[in-house]
Amino acid sequence: MDVDHMGPEILLPEEAASPAKERSTSEKVHVIACGAIAREVLAVCRQNNLDHIHLNCLPAIWHAYPQKIVPGLEQAIGEARDAGFSRIFLAYADCGTGGGIDELCRREGVERIAGPHCYSFFTGNERFAERDDDVFSFFLTDFLARQFEAFVVEPLGLDRHPQLKEMYFGNYRKLVYLSQEEDEALQRKALEAADFLGLEYEYRFTGYGDLRHALQSV
Template sequence: MLTGKEVASENKKRLVLGCGALVYDLLRLIKQNPSFSDKVNLQCLPAGWHNSPQLIAPGVEDYLSKNAHLYEEVYIAYADCGTGGALDRVINKYKAKRIEGAHCYEFFAGKDVFDRLSEEEIGTFYLTDYLVKNFNRIMIKGLGLDKHPELFEVYFEHYKKLVYLAQTENEQWNKDAEKYAKDFGFEYEYRLVGTGSLDSVFEEIDIQPLSS
């Protein structure tokens, strides 16, 4: 249990509660601005919820119900992420903020770029750095394709293209993503987009600008 002094110390920080699939990108942004560590408490929820969006809003609600009172500011490092507005209802309840957009692909690429990509090929499947690095665990085992390969047609029947929205330049990850596209029978496109609007969870913190 926190003492009064510890509670007062926490209240001076901003809670950033995010998806575990974003943890490396969030940590990198904090590392670029070391003074963030004195002003932000970063907590991440299970990355596996990327495939189970119905768990996101209840999970955020559970965490905030126990911890939101410790902070003056709460930022949620999720977009809507398939919750159908349920996450926004939780966010409004706790007067928090979240990243704008429907999902991480949109806020990484930027709305205009993502809209153009979607218009070019409706049947597009997207990967990020995290999903490339954890492809077998999240996409193959997570979707049950290792045990039931026949599910591939159920999940990907209407997909024709794989776009890797890269946060960092990494030749091996690019090769891996291209291989996954080939294995799935998809066209492949690589786009280096960086972290996009992910850094909005650190907005209005009175310290030096984020490094580029």
């Protein structure tokens, strides 16, 4: 499996970036993924011998600026086609683009992973939709547990203006940690994040949810 990535926040194991088997671009599926799920895409590919996938990760921080996602994807699709890839898949949910990614998919003739966001497809889209009690929940994934300071605290200015916590999180009741790997250190980080935000804490192990099936299907 080949890996390209954009953005310094994406840290991948060196061995994961080595191709397990050389293939031509015409034989590979070019997966353009959000950097926030890079580790999970690599793990699913490694566990299921999906060595035909060529992975390109766009900056995870774009979730704080969703207006950048569709133009970035459009550019990445064009670059992939220029490089000779005919099979392209987007490892993105809607991700706050208000249907923008779906419109891009229709225009470019590509598909994306189903769901409104990664919290949903990690849980399993059907199961996530059935949970009415989650409307007042703030979610973390493994990535966000690792990067809570960089992707939540600093962008929202909570380190400089702690009074903003009530403005941003006053309507939430609990922090739900949806974990992809059972990691006690990350569980401690997630619990600390809940304490910092003044929210109840709930832990749910999801594994890779619908991401596994989506990558296997391409």
